[in-house]
Amino acid sequence: MSEGNKLFSDLSLNSWIIRQCASIGVKHPTPIQFNCIPEILKGRNVIGTAKTGSGKTLSFALPILQRLCEDPYGIFALVLTPTRELAYQVADQFTVVGQPMNLKHCVIVGGMDMVTQGQELAKKPHIVLATPGRLADHIESCNTFNFDNIKFLVLDEADRLLGGQFDEQIKTIFKSLPKLKQTLFFSATITETLEKLKETIGNDVFVYEAPAEV
Numbered sequence: 001m002s003e004g005n006k007l008f009s010d011l012s013l014n015s016w017i018i019r020q021c022a023s024i025g026v027k028h029p030t031p032i033q034f035n036c037i038p039e040i041l042k043g044r045n046v047i048g049t050a051k052t053g054s055g056k057t058l059s060f061a062l063p064i065l066q067r068l069c070e071d072p073y074g075i076f077a078l079v080l081t082p083t084r085e086l087a088y089q090v091a092d093q094f095t096v097v098g099q100p101m102n103l104k105h106c107v108i109v110g111g112m113d114m115v116t117q118g119q120e121l122a123k124k125p126h127i128v129l130a131t132p133g134r135l136a137d138h139i140e141s142c143n144t145f146n147f148d149n150i151k152f153l154v155l156d157e158a159d160r161l162l163g164g165q166f167d168e169q170i171k172t173i174f175k176s177l178p179k180l181k182q183t184l185f186f187s188a189t190i191t192e193t194l195e196k197l198k199e200t201i202g203n204d205v206f207v208y209e210a211p212a213e214v
């Protein structure tokens with residue numbers, strides 16, 4: 001699934017990130033990684049679509065970790081996923097690559113104790129990975145944290161997050177975020193809602209759609 005002989009070192013990623021990737025057998029970027037990582041590092045908003053298993057997680061995790069190690073202050077990135085399992089899976093990939101910088105993260109999903117989660121958020125983890133329902137509950141009910149320093153908002157499986165089911169919670173979350181940030185949408189399919197977002201997301205958005213397979 002990787003992009004032939006292309007290398008992560010062609011993508012202006014720091015050597016420590018490339019080393020971490022190599023240690024888990026990730027040596028050649030997949031097409032979505034090769035196309036999206038440089039754009040994210042340039043500061044652009046990105047909508048990236050490619051089928052399941054094409055490496056979307058590292059497409060956003062690697063550039064976020066690179067920017068984070070330059071300026072590790074406050075809650076730096078928020079990653080939303082439609083399910084608890086996905087939140088944990090994405091957290092695992094961040095943890096493995098972010099290990100050399102002592103990455104602090106926090107998973108905010110339903111079924112866990114609200115008070116403990118509030119305390120975790122108060123410790124200003126670098127990355128918050130959350131499902132919309134539980135995160136919206138925290139925003140509405142507690143004041144242990146704020147998102148003033150958020151530099152990245154990621155919607156992983158954006159087609160599912162924006163399918164209608166989470167509209168209220170997403171609205172609550174978006175209102176709590178600073179205006180100035182990079183927004184990254186990743187999805188297996190490009191839906192009508194995502195198409196419309198191209199216009200609302202801001203004027204500098206890079207759209208990558210994996211070519212259909214023959």
Ligand code: ADP
Pocket residue numbers: 002025026027028029030033050051052053054055056057058
């Ligand atoms: P998607 O979100 O597109 O469904 P994931 O990001 O979950 O896919 O990646 C699927 C699997 O592929 C993960 O186990 C991940 O570690 C692995 N992977 C990601 N990028 C690469 C790569 N460049 N080379 C080899 N394996 C990779």
Ligand code: MG
Pocket residue numbers: 056057156157
């Ligand atoms: Mg994924």
